[in-house]
Amino acid sequence: MVVTLDSPVRIGKAAIGALGTLALALGTLQAVVEPSLPLLQHDLGIGPAEGSLIFITLLITGAVVAPIAGKLGDRYGGKRVLVVLMATVSAGGLISSLAPNLPVLLLGQVLQGAMVGALPLSFILVRKHLPPGRTQVAVGLVSGLFTGGGLVGMLVAGPIAEHLSRHWMFAIPTTAIIAATLLVSRLMPDDPPAASDAKIDWLGVILLSCTLVALVLGVMVVTGGGLPPLAIVAITVAVAALATGWVAVERRVASPMVDLRMLAMPAMWSSAVVTLLMSLGFGMAVYLIPQLLSLSANGYGFGADPSDIGLFLLPATIAGVVAGTIAGIASRRFGTRAVITVGAIATAATLIALGSLHDATWQLVVARALIGFAVSVSAVALLAGTATTVDAKDTGIATSLLVVTRVVGVALGAQTGGAILDASTDPRTGLPSETAFTTGFIIAGVIAALSLLVLPAMKKGTKA
Structure with missing residues (x-):
């Protein structure tokens, strides 16, 4: 038997702002490794293969922690579990900042990976403390600021590591996470947990x-x-x-841990399938576009160095940040399914068009920005729709499963893109053929388009 406490207190802009600030700091800490990986490899005396372990470790931890954090948040209260999780992330950030070698840094990354669970826990809080219409907007804001943190991390990691040290690259965002967690703890009211005698x-x-x-x-x-x-x-x-x-x-x-009857709901399983298909297409684009930009300009590539690629991808990151807020407002006004439909069509059309239109850098820059915007809008709309469709007691586990599905989908898409290029690599030059990129973009577009076949099973999104 489950007993719920009295209705929770409504929250204001300050509490939502604290959650958003925490999401921004978490996104920053997550993103600092990628642009500074060559420096880390040199400083720690490791090669590319060992360096890739850093990304794999954080990915695995995030995939494992997210559903567990969501379930515990549903049962014991999102705020309580979020504070404990942020203490774990902060410990990981401090360990990473002090790491003298790769094993210690990997330990820090294991603990930092717990940050993936922060999003479903944030969704629990806004679901419990806000009406449905404002919940969708708040979900979009928090998701957008997490993406925005990725932009900040990409921009500041290099300068901090070069002018201070790699240690400060982890220490500064970790300090921001600690401060933001204290704000959340102070401004966010306690959310009533579900009292139950059942064992975990x-x-x-x-x-x-x-x-x-x-x-x-x-x-x-x-x-x-x-x-x-x-x-x-x-x-x-x-x-x-x-x-x-x-x-x-x-x-x-x-x-x-997961009520299979919830997974059988059309709104839930269709959201998971759409998330997986769009993430697969997006992951392929995330891998293929930088590869095409970096290829020698003597062939069909553009000879861009890492700094150039970072600038080329900057509009896409900005688009992802803007998409978060827009998705929440659009879902509230037009419904979740309408927003996801437009996002899926835009993603599929852009990817398929890239199959033939990739002869100039501006085409790749614009296409990547459009894809980033459309996928982010769809992802936030899916999360917002799920957060307001399932029972309140299942908000955390339902949204965390979508987060994990997206992480796995992007990883699988990136690996698929790499396999397509490897299969067409010329053994004499070591370079993939242009046809491989064309094939990859079209396959990615078709995969994203398949999500449109699933959308009819999704119930119309909640409106204010």
Whole structure:
């Protein structure tokens, strides 16, 4: 039997601003590694393969923590779990800032990866303290500022690392996270947890975590190439066996980690499928466009160096920030399904057009900005729609599953793009053919377009 407490107190702009500030600081900390990876590799004496472990570690931790944090937030209160999670992230940031070697830095990244759980916890808070219309706007604001933090991190990481040190690159955003967490703790009222005598489904937690880890690692290993068919089959069977075991446990326990009946809701499963398909197409674009920009200008590339590529991608990052706020307002006015439909059409059309229109840098810059805007609008609309469609007690776990689906989809898309280029690489020059890029963009567009087939199953979004 579940008993809820009295209706929660409504919150004002200051509390929402504190959540947004926290999201901005988290996005900054998450993004500082990518532009400074060459410096980290040189400073720590590691190669590219070891350097990639930093990204893999954070990705795996985020995929595991997000659904667990969402479930615990649903049960014990979003604010309480968020504060504990931010303490973990802050400890990770401090460890990363003091790390003398790769193992210690990886430990810091493991703890930092817990930041992925902050988004579903924030959605729990705004769902409990705001009416549906304002919830969608708040979800868009928080999501947009998290993306904006990525922009800040990309811009400040290099100057901080070069003029101060790599240690301050982690320490400064971590300090901002600590300050923002204190603001959230002070300004955000306690949200009533669900009082229940049921035990936590720890077996379900473990099986879901193992399934996600196996899936992420399996995708990276398989798409990396070089594995015999038998090994690929073994990885697939292992992931399927873990997923099957998790489903079997969730069907039998009295209080499952994830209510499978919730997953069977048209609004939920269709949101997950749309998120996966659009993330796959987006991940392929994220990988292919920088690769095309960096290829030698003597062929069909543009010879852009890392600094140039960062500037070329800046409009896309800005577009993603703007999209967050617009998505929340548009979802409130027109409904979730209408916003996602427009986003999916724009994403698919732009990707397919890139198959033939990639002869100038401005075409790639504009296309990447359009894709970033459309995908971000759709992602925020999906999160906002889910947050206001499922029962309030399931807000955290439902939105966290979408967050994980997006992370896995982008990773799988990027690996797929890499596999397409590797398959067409000329052994004499070591360069992929232009046809590979054309094929990759068109495949990405078709994958994104497939999401339109699923949208009819989605209920019309909540309006104010």
